[in-house]
Amino acid sequence: MTQPTSLVEQAVAHLNGQRFAEAAAAFLAAVNAMPADDEAWRGLALALALQGRLGDIIGLADYRGRRRGDGFLFCHEALGLLLTYKLRGHVKALDAALPDASVYKPSTLYQAACAHLLDGAEDAAFERLGRFKAMVAACPDLPIGADSHFNIAYRQGTLIEDAQFVDGLGDGDAVARRLPPRVDEGTPGSGERPYVLAVACDGRYFERFAPGFVASAARTMPGATLHFHVMEADEASRELFRRLAADAPDLVLNLSTEAASPFKSGAYYASARFLIGPELLRRYDRPLVLLDADVEFEQALDPLVAAAAGADFACFRHEGAGPCSRYPAVLSVTRPGEGGRDFLERVRRFVLAKLDIEWPFNWMLDQAAMGSVIRWAHKTPAAPDVGVLNDLVGTHYQPWLRSVGGEEKAALIRAASGR
Numbered sequence: 326m327t328q329p330t331s332l333v334e335q336a337v338a339h340l341n342g343q344r345f346a347e348a349a350a351a352f353l354a355a356v357n358a359m360p361a362d363d364e365a366w367r368g369l370a371l372a373l374a375l376q377g378r379l380g381d382i383i384g385l386a387d388y389r390g391r392r393r394g395d396g397f398l399f400c401h402e403a404l405g406l407l408l409t410y411k412l413r414g415h416v417k418a419l420d421a422a423l424p425d426a427s428v429y430k431p432s433t434l435y436q437a438a439c440a441h442l443l444d445g446a447e448d449a450a451f452e453r454l455g456r457f458k459a460m461v462a463a464c465p466d467l468p469i470g471a472d473s474h475f476n477i478a479y480r481q482g483t484l485i486e487d488a489q490f491v492d493g494l495g496d497g498d499a500v501a502r503r504l505p506p507r508v509d510e511g512t513p514g515s516g517e518r519p520y521v522l523a524v525a526c527d528g529r530y531f532e533r534f535a536p537g538f539v540a541s542a543a544r545t546m547p548g549a550t551l552h553f554h555v556m557e558a559d560e561a562s563r564e565l566f567r568r569l570a571a572d573a574p575d576l577v578l579n580l581s582t583e584a585a586s587p588f589k590s591g592a593y594y595a596s597a598r599f600l601i602g603p604e605l606l607r608r609y610d611r612p613l614v615l616l617d618a619d620v621e622f623e624q625a626l627d628p629l630v631a632a633a634a635g636a637d638f639a640c641f642r643h644e645g646a647g648p649c650s651r652y653p654a655v656l657s658v659t660r661p662g663e664g665g666r667d668f669l670e671r672v673r674r675f676v677l678a679k680l681d682i683e684w685p686f687n688w689m690l691d692q693a694a695m696g697s698v699i700r701w702a703h704k705t706p707a708a709p710d711v712g713v714l715n716d717l718v719g720t721h722y723q724p725w726l727r728s729v730g731g732e733e734k735a736a737l738i739r740a741a742s743g744r
Contacts, residue, residue, distance in 0.1 A: 332351050332352075332354050332355035332358065332365070333351075333352070333355045333362065333364055333365050333368065335351045336348045336349075336351035336352040336355060336365070336368055336369075336372070337368065339351055339372075340368065340371070340372060340375075343375075345372050345375045345376045346372075346376060348368070348372040348375075349369060349372035349373055349376065349378075352365050352366075352368040352369035352372055353369055355368075356369055360392045360393060361393075366385075366389060366399060366403075367402070367403065367406055369385060370382050370385055370399075370403035370406065370407075371403075371406060371407070371410065373385065374407055374412055374415050375412075377415075379415060379418055379419045379422065380419075380422070382400070382403060382419065383400070383419075383423070383427070383429060385399075385403075386399050386400035386403070386429060396428075396429075397428060397429060397432065397467075397468065397475070398468055398473065398474065398475060400429045400432055400433075401429075401432040401435075401436070401474070401475050401478065402474065404416055404419070404432060404433065404436040405436060405646070407436075408436060408439060408440060408443070408646050413440035413443055413444060414440075416433070416436050416437055416439075416440045417437050417440050417441070419433055419437075420433035420434060420436070420437035420453070421437075425460070430460060431457060431460050431461050431464060431467060432475070432478070434453045434454075434456055434457040434460065435453075435454075435457050435478045435481075435482050436478075436646075437453050438450040438451070438453035438454045438457065438482070438648065439646035439647060439648070440646075441453065442646070442648060442651065443644075443646060447700065447703065450648070451487045451700065454482055454485060454487070454648060455487065457482045458482060458483055461479060461482070461483065467479065469686070470685070471684075471685035476685055476686075477647070479686065480649075480685070480686045480687070480688060480689060481647050481648050481649040481650065481689060481693070482648065483686070484649055484679065484682075484686075484687070484689060484690055484693035485648040485649055485693050485696055485697055485700075486675070486693070486697040486700075487697070487700060488700055488701040488703075488704040488705060490697065491671055491675065491697055491698055491700070491701035492701065492705070494671060494674040494675060494678060495674065495678075496674065497673065497674045497677030497678060500677040500678070500680055500681075501677055503587055503588075504583070504586055504588070504600070505583040505584040505585065505586055506583065507554070507581050507582070507583050507601060507604075508581060508582050508583065509579075509580075509581050510563065510566070510579075510580040510581065510582060511579070511580065513552070513579040513608070514550070514577045514579065515550050515577060515609060515611075516548045516549050516550040516576060516577035517548035518546060518548045518549045518550065518627070519611055519612065519630075520549075520550075520611055520612040520613070520614055520626070520630045520658075521549075521550045521551075521552055521605065521609045521611055521612070521613050521614065522542065522546075522549060522550065522551050522552070522614045522616060522626075523551070523552040523553075523554070523598060523601075523602070523605055523613060523614065523615055523616070524538070524551075524552075524553060524554070524598060524615070524616050524617065524618040525553075525554040525555075525556070525594065525597035525598040525600075525601060525618070526553075526554075526555065526556070526594055526597075526618040527555070527556045527557050527594045528555055528556070528557045528558045528559055528561070528562040529737055529740070530594065530618055530619070530737055531553065531555045531558070531562055531565070531566075531618065532561065532562060532565055533619075533730070533733070533737065534618050534619045534729065534730065535553065535565065535566075535569060535618070536565075536569065537621045537729060538551075538618065538620065538621060538622075539551065539569045539572075539573050539576065539578070540573075540621075541621035541622040541623075541726075542573075542576060542622055543573040543575055543576055544622070545622045545623070545624055545625045546576075546622065546625045546626065546627075547575035547576065548575060548576070549576055549577070550576070550577045550579065550609070551576055551577070551578050551579070552579045552580075552581070552605060552609075553566065553578070553579070553580050553581070554580075554581045554582070554583070554597060554598070554601050555580065555581075555582050555583075556582070556583050556585075556586060556593075556594060556597060557583075557584065557585050557586075557589075558582040558583075562582075563580070563582075566578065566580045581601070588680045588681075590683070590684045590687060591684070591688065591737075591738035592682075592684065592687035592688050592689070592690045592691070593680065593687075595617075595654070595688075595690070595691045595738075596676045596680075596690050596691040596694065598615045598616075598654075598691070599615070599669065599672045599673050599676050599691060599694060599695075600673055600676055600677070602615055602659065602669045602672070602673065603666060603669045603670050603673055606659055606661055606665060606666060606669060607666070609661075610661050611661060612630050612633070612634075612658055612659065612660055612661065613658070613659045613661070613665075613669075614626060614630065614656065614657070614658050615654075615656070615657050615659070616655065616656050616726075617654065617655045617656075617728065619728060619729055619730045620655065620656075620726045620727065620728055620729065621726060621727055621729055622725065622726050623723075623724060623725060623726055623727060624724065624725060626725060628718070629658070629714065629718055629725055630658055632714070632717040632718045633658040633660070633712055633714060633717060634660065635710070635712065636658075636660065636710045636711060636712030636717075637659070637660050637662065637664030637665045637667075637668055637709035637710045637711070638657065638658070638659050638660070638664075638665060638668040638669070638699075638702075638709055638710075638711050638712070639657065639658045639659075639711070639712035639713070639714050639717065640652050640653070640654070640656065640657040640658070640695060640699075640712075640713070640714060641653055641655065641656065641713070641714045641715055641721055641722050642713045642714075642715050642716075648693075648696060649689040649692045649693045649696055650689075650692065651692075651696055652692060652695045652696050652699060653692060653722075654691045654692050654695060655722055655726075655728070656714075656722055656725070656726065657695070658714070664709035664710060665709065667708075667709050668698060668702070668709040668711075671698045671701065672694045672695060672698050675693075675694040675697055675698060676690060676691065676694050679693070679694075688738075699711050
């Protein structure tokens with residue numbers, strides 16, 4: 326008897342040879358012979374799509390539900406696979422054909438929104454995201470827990486907002502009053518370079534990543550000003566800061582701290598750079614480079630900051646799917662002046678408006694804030710000028726800095742969120 330692995334190999338060979346009907350038949354045989362083989366299920370969905378048999382993908386999801394009990398999650402994964410293979414028109418067509426009453430509609434709306442974003446059709450994408458948001462609010466039984474891969478779509482689709490939301494943001498003072506006060510340690514100074522590097526993180530993150538951050542800055546950017554904002558800092562954090570400052574005499578290191586917050590979570594710590602950003606922009610009155618704390622520098626940022634000089638706010642763009650993944654918060658540059666202050670203040674108010682959302686539904690709040698305010702700027706006359714650093718410097722961020730930490734930082738983020 327033919328073994329299922331052989332059937333999958335045959336199916337893949339048919340797929341690579343663009344014999345899609347034969348591939349579908351072989352994948353289906355593998356699915357029936359070994360229902361636990363996820364590769365066979367995914368391959369069958371792809372083979373059906375490549376034949377234009379979009380409705381059969383829904384039938385396959387129903388079949389998956391009967392065999393394994395996870396038809397909704399399989400449908401969501403299959404649509405994501407189609408996006409990976411750049412079959413964006415297929416995803417849009419399936420969403421257009423599926424009625425709102427379908428159990429799979431939340432997933433098709435989200436994935437179709439991602440397809441429109443990838444095609445540069447923001448208005449169509451945000452129309453679907455609005456419908457997605459309303460639909461998931463009315464569906465309490467969706468698999469949105471931390472261990473579900475639909476959680477990514479749920480939080481991205483519910484955290485992101487259209488321009489009207491940003492227009493209607495209040496001052497956020499009621500939430501801001503619940504935050505602990507920021508305390509400046511020592512007398513902040515400024516170095517010779519015409520910009521300021523700033524990060525925010527909790528004490529454990531600071532102790533793990535600040536030494537590499539400072540050492541790489543000292544090596545690549547002598548004369549730079551570094552501002553650390555450390556939440557739940559203890560004496561060990563302060564002693565480390567003093568040691569780092571002493572070991573890097575060619576840098577100016579400044580520190581602010583705050584006590585424990587009622588919003589304790591990895592998302593709060595990641596978003597805090599934007600909560601303190603407007604004040605830092607006023608204080609230093611020079612371009613403000615807000616960064617992830619878990620990075621190290623490969624070269625001086627002077628050319629990058631200079632390239633961003635014509636924009637009030639500039640950041641990198643990511644080409645993958647996901648409304649909150651489009652603009653990574655790893656590095657942004659804000660110009661001092663009215664436009665930059667306005668942009669950062671709106672990001673700050675957006676974060677404050679959503680701080681009550683709990684883990685695991687708040688992760689990527691910082692990027693949701695950035696992306697939503699960028700969307701607002703695209704739709705609003707006389708809004709601050711937004712620059713895309715990929716276009717301005719011709720590369721992504723890797724030539725300038727690298728992320729460090731891997732699974733270790735993921736564990737620290739989970740621990741910060743009580744998980």
